[in-house]
Amino acid sequence: KNEVEQSPQNLTAQEGEFITINCSYSVGISALHWLQQHPGGGIVSLFMLSSGKKKHGRLIATINIQEKHSSLHITASHPRDSAVYICAVKTSGSRLTFGEGTQLTVNP
Amino acid sequence: KAGVTQTPRYLIKTRGQQVTLSCSPISGHRSVSWYQQTPGQGLQFLFEYFSETQRNKGNFPGRFSGRQFSNSRSEMNVSTLELGDSALYLCASSLAASAGDKQYFGPGTRLTVT
DSSP, rough: SEEEEEEEEEEEEEEEEEEEEEEEEOOOOOEEEEEOOOSSOOOOEEESSSEEEEEEEEEEEETTTTEEEEEEESOOOGGGGGGEEEEEOSSSSEEEEEEOEEEEEOOO | OOOOOOOOOOOOEETTOOEEEEOOOOOOOOEEEEEEEETTEEEEEEEEETTTEEEEOOOOOEEEEEETTTOOEEEEOOOOOOOOOOOOEEEEESSSSSSTOHHHHHOOOOEEEE
Protein backbone atom coordinates (compact mmCIF):
# COMPACT_ATOMS: atom_id res chain seq x y z
CA LYS A 1 0.00 0.00 0.00
CA ASN A 2 1.32 3.43 -0.92
CA GLU A 3 2.05 5.81 1.90
CA VAL A 4 0.01 8.48 0.11
CA GLU A 5 -3.25 7.60 -1.61
CA GLN A 6 -5.24 9.98 -3.77
CA SER A 7 -8.74 9.70 -5.16
CA PRO A 8 -10.08 9.86 -7.71
CA GLN A 9 -7.31 9.09 -10.23
CA ASN A 10 -9.25 10.76 -13.01
CA LEU A 11 -11.97 13.38 -12.81
CA THR A 12 -13.97 15.03 -15.56
CA ALA A 13 -16.19 17.96 -14.71
CA GLN A 14 -18.26 20.58 -16.46
CA GLU A 15 -17.28 24.21 -16.14
CA GLY A 16 -18.73 25.70 -12.98
CA GLU A 17 -18.87 22.47 -10.98
CA PHE A 18 -17.49 22.11 -7.46
CA ILE A 19 -14.60 19.66 -7.38
CA THR A 20 -13.07 17.68 -4.51
CA ILE A 21 -9.85 15.67 -4.59
CA ASN A 22 -8.96 13.55 -1.59
CA CYS A 23 -5.65 12.49 -0.10
CA SER A 24 -5.01 9.97 2.68
CA TYR A 25 -1.61 9.19 4.14
CA SER A 26 -0.31 6.56 6.52
CA VAL A 27 2.91 8.11 7.84
CA GLY A 28 3.73 10.84 10.32
CA ILE A 29 4.11 14.14 8.52
CA SER A 30 5.31 17.63 9.26
CA ALA A 31 3.35 19.22 6.40
CA LEU A 32 1.32 18.41 3.31
CA HIS A 33 1.59 20.04 -0.10
CA TRP A 34 -1.00 20.26 -2.82
CA LEU A 35 0.77 20.59 -6.16
CA GLN A 36 -0.48 21.39 -9.64
CA GLN A 37 1.26 20.06 -12.74
CA HIS A 38 0.39 21.22 -16.24
CA PRO A 39 1.35 19.39 -19.46
CA GLY A 40 5.02 20.10 -20.07
CA GLY A 41 5.92 19.22 -16.52
CA GLY A 42 6.14 22.42 -14.49
CA ILE A 43 4.97 21.96 -10.90
CA VAL A 44 3.46 24.71 -8.79
CA SER A 45 2.89 24.37 -5.07
CA LEU A 46 -0.68 25.49 -4.43
CA PHE A 47 -0.77 25.03 -0.67
CA MET A 48 1.38 23.83 2.18
CA LEU A 49 -0.65 22.79 5.23
CA SER A 50 0.15 21.48 8.66
CA SER A 51 -3.30 22.05 10.18
CA GLY A 52 -6.74 23.48 9.47
CA LYS A 53 -7.72 25.11 6.24
CA LYS A 54 -6.28 27.47 3.65
CA LYS A 55 -8.00 29.37 0.84
CA HIS A 56 -6.60 31.03 -2.24
CA GLY A 57 -9.07 32.37 -4.75
CA ARG A 58 -11.30 29.49 -5.85
CA LEU A 59 -9.07 26.89 -4.20
CA ILE A 60 -9.54 25.58 -0.67
CA ALA A 61 -7.38 22.98 1.07
CA THR A 62 -8.16 21.29 4.36
CA ILE A 63 -6.29 18.82 6.50
CA ASN A 64 -7.32 16.61 9.41
CA ILE A 65 -4.16 15.48 11.15
CA GLN A 66 -5.96 12.99 13.45
CA GLU A 67 -7.63 11.25 10.49
CA LYS A 68 -4.55 11.63 8.24
CA HIS A 69 -6.66 13.07 5.47
CA SER A 70 -6.64 16.17 3.30
CA SER A 71 -8.94 17.52 0.63
CA LEU A 72 -8.49 20.02 -2.18
CA HIS A 73 -11.62 21.79 -3.34
CA ILE A 74 -12.07 23.88 -6.46
CA THR A 75 -15.14 26.08 -6.58
CA ALA A 76 -16.64 27.28 -9.88
CA SER A 77 -14.23 25.13 -11.90
CA HIS A 78 -12.87 26.45 -15.19
CA PRO A 79 -11.19 24.74 -18.15
CA ARG A 80 -7.90 26.40 -17.17
CA ASP A 81 -8.02 24.32 -13.96
CA SER A 82 -7.40 21.22 -16.09
CA ALA A 83 -4.14 19.75 -14.81
CA VAL A 84 -2.77 16.97 -12.65
CA TYR A 85 -3.16 17.64 -8.92
CA ILE A 86 -0.69 15.91 -6.65
CA CYS A 87 -0.75 15.47 -2.91
CA ALA A 88 2.71 15.29 -1.30
CA VAL A 89 3.62 14.81 2.34
CA LYS A 90 6.73 16.11 4.00
CA THR A 91 8.24 13.49 6.27
CA SER A 92 11.82 14.41 7.18
CA GLY A 93 13.62 17.59 6.25
CA SER A 94 12.51 18.59 2.79
CA ARG A 95 11.81 15.03 1.65
CA LEU A 96 8.43 14.71 -0.08
CA THR A 97 6.46 11.51 -0.68
CA PHE A 98 3.91 11.86 -3.45
CA GLY A 99 0.50 10.49 -4.30
CA GLU A 100 -0.12 9.22 -7.80
CA GLY A 101 -1.94 12.36 -8.84
CA THR A 102 -5.44 13.19 -10.02
CA GLN A 103 -5.93 14.09 -13.67
CA LEU A 104 -8.62 16.77 -13.75
CA THR A 105 -10.32 17.75 -16.99
CA VAL A 106 -12.83 20.59 -16.94
CA ASN A 107 -14.94 20.84 -20.07
CA PRO A 108 -16.47 24.12 -21.22
CA LYS B 1 13.21 37.17 -7.61
CA ALA B 2 14.09 34.66 -10.28
CA GLY B 3 12.61 31.21 -9.82
CA VAL B 4 14.37 27.88 -9.71
CA THR B 5 16.22 27.23 -12.95
CA GLN B 6 17.33 23.91 -14.35
CA THR B 7 19.68 23.24 -17.22
CA PRO B 8 19.52 21.73 -19.70
CA ARG B 9 15.76 21.52 -20.25
CA TYR B 10 16.00 18.57 -22.65
CA LEU B 11 18.69 15.98 -23.12
CA ILE B 12 19.11 12.85 -25.20
CA LYS B 13 21.77 10.35 -24.19
CA THR B 14 22.75 6.82 -25.12
CA ARG B 15 22.77 3.82 -22.80
CA GLY B 16 26.03 3.58 -20.91
CA GLN B 17 26.79 7.30 -21.03
CA GLN B 18 26.72 9.58 -18.03
CA VAL B 19 24.85 12.84 -17.56
CA THR B 20 25.04 15.87 -15.28
CA LEU B 21 22.01 18.04 -14.57
CA SER B 22 22.16 21.44 -12.92
CA CYS B 23 19.79 23.28 -10.60
CA SER B 24 20.05 26.89 -9.45
CA PRO B 25 17.79 27.61 -6.46
CA ILE B 26 15.96 30.81 -5.69
CA SER B 27 18.38 33.38 -4.31
CA GLY B 28 18.75 32.90 -0.57
CA HIS B 29 17.48 29.33 -0.58
CA ARG B 30 19.91 26.86 0.92
CA SER B 31 18.05 23.59 0.53
CA VAL B 32 17.77 21.74 -2.79
CA SER B 33 15.89 18.49 -3.35
CA TRP B 34 15.86 16.36 -6.48
CA TYR B 35 12.99 14.21 -7.76
CA GLN B 36 12.48 11.78 -10.63
CA GLN B 37 9.15 11.53 -12.43
CA THR B 38 8.30 8.59 -14.70
CA PRO B 39 4.95 7.41 -16.05
CA GLY B 40 5.28 4.11 -14.22
CA GLN B 41 6.61 5.19 -10.83
CA GLY B 42 5.32 8.74 -10.56
CA LEU B 43 7.33 11.24 -8.57
CA GLN B 44 10.08 9.83 -6.38
CA PHE B 45 12.54 11.52 -4.05
CA LEU B 46 16.20 11.26 -5.06
CA PHE B 47 18.14 13.33 -2.54
CA GLU B 48 18.20 16.50 -0.52
CA TYR B 49 21.09 18.89 0.07
CA PHE B 50 21.43 21.62 2.63
CA SER B 51 24.53 23.76 3.03
CA GLU B 52 26.59 21.46 0.79
CA THR B 53 25.68 18.35 2.82
CA GLN B 54 23.44 15.52 1.69
CA ARG B 55 20.75 15.23 4.36
CA ASN B 56 18.51 12.59 2.85
CA LYS B 57 18.71 10.02 0.09
CA GLY B 58 15.94 8.09 -1.61
CA ASN B 59 15.98 4.47 -2.75
CA PHE B 60 18.01 4.83 -5.92
CA PRO B 61 21.15 2.94 -6.96
CA GLY B 62 24.60 4.39 -6.46
CA ARG B 63 24.68 5.44 -10.13
CA PHE B 64 22.67 8.44 -8.99
CA SER B 65 24.73 11.00 -7.14
CA GLY B 66 24.63 14.68 -6.42
CA ARG B 67 26.39 17.58 -4.82
CA GLN B 68 25.76 21.11 -3.72
CA PHE B 69 28.14 24.03 -4.05
CA SER B 70 28.79 26.89 -1.65
CA ASN B 71 26.44 29.14 -3.65
CA SER B 72 23.67 26.52 -3.13
CA ARG B 73 23.61 25.49 -6.77
CA SER B 74 23.27 21.76 -7.08
CA GLU B 75 24.15 19.12 -9.66
CA MET B 76 23.03 15.56 -10.00
CA ASN B 77 24.91 12.95 -11.96
CA VAL B 78 23.72 9.67 -13.39
CA SER B 79 26.42 7.29 -14.56
CA THR B 80 26.07 4.27 -16.85
CA LEU B 81 22.67 5.36 -18.10
CA GLU B 82 19.92 2.78 -18.55
CA LEU B 83 16.76 3.04 -20.63
CA GLY B 84 14.74 3.18 -17.42
CA ASP B 85 16.47 6.40 -16.42
CA SER B 86 14.43 8.25 -19.05
CA ALA B 87 12.39 10.64 -16.95
CA LEU B 88 11.64 14.20 -15.98
CA TYR B 89 14.11 15.29 -13.30
CA LEU B 90 12.85 18.05 -11.07
CA CYS B 91 14.61 20.03 -8.45
CA ALA B 92 12.99 22.11 -5.75
CA SER B 93 14.46 24.69 -3.42
CA SER B 94 13.46 26.02 -0.02
CA LEU B 95 14.92 28.48 2.44
CA ALA B 96 16.18 25.85 4.85
CA ALA B 97 15.04 22.27 5.30
CA SER B 98 12.57 22.70 8.10
CA ALA B 99 8.95 21.67 8.21
CA GLY B 100 7.64 25.18 7.71
CA ASP B 101 9.52 25.85 4.49
CA LYS B 102 7.61 25.73 1.24
CA GLN B 103 9.32 24.10 -1.73
CA TYR B 104 9.53 25.82 -5.10
CA PHE B 105 9.97 23.62 -8.15
CA GLY B 106 12.02 24.19 -11.25
CA PRO B 107 10.74 23.43 -14.77
CA GLY B 108 12.57 20.12 -14.92
CA THR B 109 15.05 18.45 -17.25
CA ARG B 110 13.56 15.86 -19.56
CA LEU B 111 16.12 13.11 -20.09
CA THR B 112 15.68 10.55 -22.85
CA VAL B 113 17.99 7.56 -22.91
CA THR B 114 18.16 5.64 -26.21
